[in-house]
Structure formats: structure tokens, C-alpha cells
Amino acid sequence: MDRGPTMIDVAEAASVSLKTVSRYVNGATNINPELAERIREAVQTLGYRRNLAAASIRPGWTSRMLGLIIGDLGNPYYSTLARGVEREVHARGYILTTASSDEDATRNDELVDRMLEQRVDGLIIVPPYTGGRSWADLPPPLPPRVLVDRPAPEGGGYTVLADNAAGAARAVELLVQEGATRIAFVGDSELISTMAERRQGYESALQAAGIAADPALVDHGVHTDEQAEQAVERLLADQGADAVFAANNRASIGALRAFRARGERVPLIGFDDFESAELTSPATTVVSHDIARMGAIAAQTLLTLIDGDEPAALTTVLPVALRRRGSERAAR
Amino acid sequence: MDRGPTMIDVAEAASVSLKTVSRYVNGATNINPELAERIREAVQTLGYRRNLAAASIRPGWTSRMLGLIIGDLGNPYYSTLARGVEREVHARGYILTTASSDEDATRNDELVDRMLEQRVDGLIIVPPYTGGRSWADLPPPLPPRVLVDRPAPEGGGYTVLADNAAGAARAVELLVQEGATRIAFVGDSELISTMAERRQGYESALQAAGIAADPALVDHGVHTDEQAEQAVERLLADQGADAVFAANNRASIGALRAFRARGERVPLIGFDDFESAELTSPATTVVSHDIARMGAIAAQTLLTLIDGDEPAALTTVLPVALRRRGSERAAR
DNA sequence: TTGTACGCGTTATCAT
């Protein structure tokens, strides 16, 4: 099998030593222009291509590869996050290997192992919901790591988060202000820290409004659009909910489906924006944050660590904004 | 800097030769159980981790890394595609380095170079709209490559596509059937082959229906939601369009926005499904194909090539389905 | 079955 021309071939073709070629390829300045020209020519005619894998095994050298592990690349939320990371790291000459953990701790651990074996220079991870190995249990040496969207189950580490509790509280506050008293909470498992925080924001806003929280109005078992639709249908029919706080975009979409199927809607506010929130009737009000920016900040934090510098903060909490579009009001 | 324990360290700790450790790590069977146990122990206590980068430079060994270059990871269309690819290659033990070209040929070429230098075992590429370097101009050795979603500008190579012309024709056919005679075409640049094909399907369906194509009803200058909104507004107001064929999901969303702003809609069919097509009123009819499957097939084709086998087809064309939801009918 | 010695493509040391 042809492995392509190497530096040695280039050196021979240019009648120059190996080291000089290495210098040339790495952009060293102190090279005789005449030799440089010979090398350039040899590189051109031979079609020489650097072997970064070989270079990276040298002491002091790195792969200039970063790893990103998220829940599901197919989910627009995560792909937007990935895009934010990508922009930042590409600008610095890194390439990104991306992988989906499917929120499975074992899968996540396997991916981490694989990327460590591949000798990535750093890792950005959205920790899976629960379980899995603690970072501290891994044998050194370990590259820098930054957590995004959720803190690590075991805590600790550089982390970039959204202000989930405040966002949820803000949403519930507005629903109360619009006259709702029985506000349903529809979301994913409480084991996910973002969900726990949103739930907490929901509770505290109710408390602040002097409304007793009714556990029957809360559904934490929603993983898909379909489950969300059923949950909302049930909460409307059986629990007399007079407003819905949808704790993620799947829940929002499920709620909208339930409204449509029922031919009747109640005030709704969702967490996280979604592509066509403005196209629904009425347009859907959401609390949301800049996901791409969250990714970019995580990337910046990681690159700072790789440079050996100290990031500004151990935990960065991003603000959440209310995008008021109409769905928070009662029908008609 | 600590580079971590190597095979040599493990061999010493287990009082065994380097080669035996190598055998153990690579899962060879013919190993003295006693030595294997000693090695296992040493690996454990030392926290040994394989260095895949070092292994990959050996002759006959590969990086077990694949490269994926798409237009924009942030676009749900491409992230779904990426997810499809990911599923397939992970199952085979490969990791995926993903990158966005932003449809820029130069950027695309840079990314290709970078991945070749990183010695990926194969490449899956959504070719940028136009220009750039021909694959044939690259010096060998080159890993296998598969094109997805669009053929290479220079033609050739293994390619996986959707049946764009048929899909577009199907959509226009239905709009005609519903009574439309002045159907607007709203899409991105004709330089993109998918767009050219959809345009062609649009034309041929009109012709088949005996309707003269009016170039004034065609807008190929739409790259964003906003531009699509403006284009549709203009086509409705100035050109008397009585239906809209939106040639991609950005165009669909722009059309829906325009309808909303105008307070008046006309029959609409879009190309490519989008997250909340079912939530609009009426629900949006689209022609679409299984994007994740397209990615999976591209991945399978690539893996077949990597195995040294011959893929079943040089070009695979995936069927497009009509999802009828209501928006193809006239208002009220 | 196990070990020795070498090569993979690159960069760094050190002498020239």
C-alpha cells in the first residue's frame, strides 16, 4: 500500500537534509531562500502531505484535535451548540471530533476513552443525565475538560450553564400575571439537572405569587414529543390546568400538538426557542438563551485551559431572556 | 510534561516483554494466562492508555477516524444527515470529525487538506455550491470519498442523492391539481445542483400541465428566512402568484412568515420537512426524503470502500415522498 | 509462546 511521500523523499528530491525540510514545513524563517525554493518544488512535484498523526507523537506536540460529546447531534439544540463550539475552535486551527452519547452514561464513557486514546487536546462534554464514571477516577494524564449545559453528576470542573431557575421563574411569573392559577409543568426527568432547576424556578415563582404548588400538575416523564402531547392532554382534561409551562422544546411542541388535537388552547410558555415558534398561532412565547454562544464560551474556556492560562470563571452562567410572542395570554 | 505510561512501562511492571503487552492490548489469544493476568494488573495500576495516534503511523494501520464536511452543522438538515452518518460509523468503531464549510469552496478545500493530513480513513462530503479544487487534482494517496446530497462540481465519485426533480414535480403537480396556475418558485441559487434539479422538476410539471412557465415567478436569490419572506411577499404582491413552491425549508419558513405578515395565504408546498410543519395552520405539506438514511447510506458506501469492496452503486438516488397536510389547498 | 530489533514519519538536540 502506498503511504505517500515522506519528508525523507522530499529531502532527497531537493538534495537537502531531513531537518531542513522539517523546518520549511513548519514555517521556520532561517532557511536559505535557494534551498527553500528547491524544497517547495520537491513538495509540489512529489505531492508531499504532512502526517499530523506522526508529528503528534513527538513530546511537546499535540494532536490539535478537540472532542465534543453531546446528547444527540440530531437535536437542533445540540447541533446549534456544536456549531458554536466549532466556530471558535476552527478559528484556532483545531478540528473537532463530535459524537452523540444518547444520554447514555456507558456510551459517554466509551466515547471519552476513545477520544483520550486518540489523544485529543481537550474535551467539551454535555454530561449524560445520570451515572457513569467520575472524571477523577480516570488515570492521568488527562487533557482539559469543560462541561456544557449541565454540571457533571459528581460536580466540579469548568462548567458553562444557562440560568435555568431564573428563566423558569420568569415564565411562570408571567403566566400568573396573565391570570393563571393552575400552571402545569411538563418536562423531562428530574434527574437531569436542568430540569430540576427549571422545576425549582417554577416552584419558587408559584410560592412568590402565593399559589400553592400542586404536585398533580407536574409531569417529569416526558422524553418525546408524543409523550408531551399525551401529558398535556391529560393535565388539561383531568387536572384542570389553566396554563402550561413546557420545560423544553419537545414539551412545547407536544403542548402545541395537544392544543391542536383538542381544538382548544390555554396560555403557554416554553423553555428553549424552536425553529418555528413564531409561526404558530398565536406565536409561542419562550424563555431562551443563546445556545451557540454557550458553545462558544465553552470552547473559549477550553482553549484558555489548553494554553495553560486560567479561565475567568469556574462556572459561567448565561442569562435567559423572555421572548414574548402572544401565547402567554388566554385564548381570544 | 507527563505523557502517561507507555507499553514499555507496562512491560516492565509486569516483567514481560513489550511484544507480549502489545499482543494483550490488541486482544491476541495466544497468551499465557498468568502473564496476561500480570499485564492486566499492570495496566490497571499504571493507568495505561493506548496511544492510537502512535499506532496509526505503523504500516498497515489506520486512524479509524472518518471526516465529514457539510455546509452548516447548525442547519437541522445537515445535523440530521450528520447523525445518520454518525450512527453507522460508530457501530463500526470509527470516530467522526465533523466540520462546516459554510458552502465556501476555499474553506472546504482547507478542511479536506486538514483531514488528509490528519490521515482520516475516509471522507464524506457535501460539496460546496461551486468552485474549489477537483479531487483529481489532489496528490495521491487519497482515502475513499463519498459525496452526499449533491454531486461534485467536477462530477464523478460515489454519490448519494435525493430525487430532487421528481419531488419538485410531484409538489407542483399537486398545486396545479388544486387549481393553481401561477405557481411561484422560491429557492436558493441555481448553482446548487439540488436547486437546479428542483427547478427543473418545477418546469417539467408545469409543462406537463400545459402551463407556460413565467420566469418572473421564479426567485433563486433566497439564502435566508428573511430573504425568503421578502421574496414571497413580492411575488404575491407584484406577480400575482396564486401558489408557492418553496424549494427548501428556509424558503418554506419564509413563505409562512410572509403569509402571516400579509394576513393572507395561498397554497404552499415545501421541499424538505421541518420540525413544526405539523403545527402551522394549516399544517404544511412538504415533499421530503429521509435525510438520516441518506447519511447512513453514504456511510455504508464509504465503509464498503474502506473494506476494499465494491459498493453496489456509483450513484444512489433516494426516493422523495409527499407528505400531504393541508397547506396545498386554497384558503378556507 | 515469548523476546529482540527494527521501522513508521516526524521533531529536537547538538554539533558543524
Next chain:
DNA sequence: ATGATAACGCGTACAA
């Protein structure tokens, strides 16, 4: 400024 040579971590002839 340039070149000979030694690593880097690993897998494989080939010998034992």
C-alpha cells in the same frame, strides 16, 4: 544556516 542522529509509542519479522 544546516545536517546527522536520537527519540516518540507502537506493531511485526524473525529468531529463540
